[in-house]
Amino acid sequence: MKQGTARTLRAFAIELGIYALLVTGYFFLVLHLLGGWLYGLEVHHRYTYAGIAILLIIGQAVVLESVTTLLLRLIRGRSE
Amino acid sequence: MFFPISGAHISPIYLIIVGFLVGILGGFFGVGGSFIAGPALRLVGLDWNFAVGTDLAHIVGKSVVAAKRHRALGNVDLRLGLIMAIGTIAGAEAGAQLIQMLKRAGNVNLIVSIVAIVVYLSISAFMLWESQKTLRSQKRRSSKEKVKGAIAKRDKSAFGPTTRAIQRVKIWPMIALPTSGVKAISLWMILLVAFVGGVFGGFLGGGAGYIRMPSMVYVLGIPTHLAVGTDLFEIIISASYGTLTHAIKGNVDILIALVMHTGAAIGAQIGAISTQYFAGPKIRLAFVPLPLIGAAIVIYTLFTGHKL
Numbered sequence: 001m002k003q004g005t006a007r008t009l010r011a012f013a014i015e016l017g018i019y020a021l022l023v024t025g026y027f028f029l030v031l032h033l034l035g036g037w038l039y040g041l042e043v044h045h046r047y048t049y050a051g052i053a054i055l056l057i058i059g060q061a062v063v064l065e066s067v068t069t070l071l072l073r074l075i076r077g078r079s080e
Numbered sequence: 081m082f083f084p085i086s087g088a089h090i091s092p093i094y095l096i097i098v099g100f101l102v103g104i105l106g107g108f109f110g111v112g113g114s115f116i117a118g119p120a121l122r123l124v125g126l127d128w129n130f131a132v133g134t135d136l137a138h139i140v141g142k143s144v145v146a147a148k149r150h151r152a153l154g155n156v157d158l159r160l161g162l163i164m165a166i167g168t169i170a171g172a173e174a175g176a177q178l179i180q181m182l183k184r185a186g187n188v189n190l191i192v193s194i195v196a197i198v199v200y201l202s203i204s205a206f207m208l209w210e211s212q213k214t215l216r217s218q219k220r221r222s223s224k225e226k227v228k229g230a231i232a233k234r235d236k237s238a239f240g241p242t243t244r245a246i247q248r249v250k251i252w253p254m255i256a257l258p259t260s261g262v263k264a265i266s267l268w269m270i271l272l273v274a275f276v277g278g279v280f281g282g283f284l285g286g287g288a289g290y291i292r293m294p295s296m297v298y299v300l301g302i303p304t305h306l307a308v309g310t311d312l313f314e315i316i317i318s319a320s321y322g323t324l325t326h327a328i329k330g331n332v333d334i335l336i337a338l339v340m341h342t343g344a345a346i347g348a349q350i351g352a353i354s355t356q357y358f359a360g361p362k363i364r365l366a367f368v369p370l371p372l373i374g375a376a377i378v379i380y381t382l383f384t385g386h387k388l
Contacts, residue, residue, distance in 0.1 A: 038334060
């Protein structure tokens with residue numbers, strides 16, 4: 001394996017590790033803090049739940065896109 | 081892990097891996113990937129209605145990530161995407177009505193299955209023929225233009241003469257798509273392509289990216305890279321609409337979608353960046369197995385009676 005490839009793969013593994021830690025923390029935040037509230041909304045206020053669901057998934061997408069862009073930039077270094 | 085909305089117990093690692101794989105496919109090919117994510121959710125015991133709705137919600141998030149990345153790479157035609165979203169939503173409603181009509185007639189499963197198999201196999205066969213023919217002719221012509229880094233987005237297609245003939249159809253209003261390099265094309269042609277994609281989406285389920293992306297390339301003459309990025313942008317709008325309607329009907333477990341999306345976010349970025357290292361015909365050739373997977377799932381369902 002070329003030295004450059006090995007370095008990239010190592011960096012990628014490190015960044016994935018950091019990402020995994022962030023995601024694990026995020027799970028506890030979302031699932032434990034929002035889980036019960038979202039369940040209540042889904043049962044009693046379906047229209048509000050639908051709107052919140054869209055906002056949540058788009059919001060998460062924007063945040064994670066920024067995080068992954070940052071991480072991938074670190075992985076790819078100069079090529080970005 | 082317990083998800084209270086759908087009442088399902090699913091490993092978050094499994095969801096992240098599925099999201100990651102579907103994310104790579106979505107970022108690279110511009111498809112939603114519902115033909116994989118839907119059965120993957122069913123496999124762990126999620127009810128069919130929740131699998132469909134939750135998958136749509138996750139597709140919204142994944143498409144935001146992939147489309148943003150494609151936009152940074154100059155692969156999104158916003159004007160085309162917005163026009164197509166209108167046609168797709170109208171088509172999806174028409175497709176859903178068609179399903180209702182067939183349900184009343186009592187033979188919905190057989191008809192939908194046969195149509196799906198024919199459509200999937202035709203797309204695969206056509207794209208295999210076209211991309212191989214294009215690659216062969218490119219190889220013969222010259223080896224001067226080597227694929228390296230940011231490659232030329234104006235890719236050749238063996239179907240080019242037919243595409244140009246379609247672009248010459250003058251039905252008012254004609255519009256220009258400068259980002260895609262299309263000088264003039266009938267607005268109705270764009271709406272028709274989007275509508276047909278939407279009908280198939282509503283009729284067969286999923287986002288129908290496997291029909292829309294090739295249609296954009298072969299019918300509208302959009303370069304493959306832009307077709308991928310624009311299709312993803314269009315999916316954000318149409319899948320958001322689908323997610324809203326499914327959520328109102330109680331078919332979306334947003335917690336599952338959020339967990340899946342954590343894997344999809346990184347997969348979609350990797351897929352989107354990877355498109356820069358492949359020429360259009362090679363992306364189209366690599367696309368060939370995707371509709372075949374869809375066809376295999378439908379054939380399995382038809383013969384066993386179990387919906388994957």
